[in-house]
Amino acid sequence: MSRSFGLVGLPNAGKSTIFNALTLAGARVEAYPFCTIEPHHGVASVPDERLDRLHALFPGKKKVPTTIEVVDIAGLVEGASQGEGLGNQFLAEIRGVEAILHVVRCFPDPDIAHPMGELDVRRDIQVVEGELLAKDRETLERRRERTAKAARTGDKPAQEEVALLDRLLDAVRDGKAIRTLRFSAQEMPLLRELAPLTSKPVLFVANVDDAGENDLSRAVAEVARESGAGWIIVRGKLEAELGEACPEEGERQAFLQEYGLTESALVRLVREAYRLLAVITFYTVEGPEVRAWTVPAGTKAPDAGAAIHTDFRDRFVLAEVMPLADLLAAGSERALREAGRVHRAGRDYTVQDGDVIHFISA
């Protein structure tokens, strides 16, 4: 399953530019042809050095990376939650993604209009977050009205829900994103069901000019630290142009290095986004494929198996686990087996980032 990310930000922040940079770069990772589901939905293959090294042990097989789905969500302007611009259209799209990539314009270019006249990183971020908060407030208030009726009849779960809704509403009325609150294990299922927009993890993408970091991007980093979000700096225009001009991966790398970059925006973005989502990557070597998979950190072996086939969960027998580092050190799967270093894991085993797993079902 692809992890899905939605690009939001003010008009002219560089969302479409970054969408192009990401999807063009991912198109070069092989295996998957670049695929545009709709004009604003793209799938990018995730570059993965560990998968490359694993694949080198099985050169006859096909390499299948994980993918991310990226949605270029237009229409979030000041007042959008009240129906301004494209109004509420953007909402359904944000509801559908796992994490938000909030693109912040950090390039002062007089030729490119700013919707509020001039650049002000904090204000620009607040306008976008303010729209999301306004939407959450509206949905949560409506929900509270309905639940409060049931609560008055003495319905215990409804009373607990009202208590949680009040806490969420206090935060959003106060201009605080729900992602900054902490929740108990009992509250989590309801929170997941409510899925407020501001509960989704946010990765700020400071879109800078070719020269890189500047005062504006430093302000983005500061806001991110204050608000429980992640952040990365991306030279959107440069990387989008590179994606178009250099079809060959090595050539692109050489270019990036000229600008002092060792990794593409896609690589850095995926790393930060996977960290925010708390997902890990494991690998399989099955049939004709060497393949990467992502699952939430803490996933047990049978549930990880279910990502591949439900039989691996429902008829789970065991999982043979080879940490990638051990496999690479041994030089081959056979050498690792002969050394007796393949771990036979039961259904309680928690999958670790970088495990190479062979599932056995009945």
Ligand SMILES: Nc1nc2c(ncn2[C@@H]2O[C@H](COP(=O)(O)OP(=O)(O)O)[C@@H](O)[C@H]2O)c(=O)[nH]1
């Ligand atoms: N100078 C400069 N222009 C950029 C940069 N990123 C995007 N742009 C330009 O800004 C304009 C708006 O970008 P676009 O991606 O369409 O913004 P969107 O409205 O958020 O999708 C386009 O003309 C881009 O070429 C950048 O880093 N530097």
Ligand SMILES: [Mg+2]
């Ligand atoms: Mg656009």
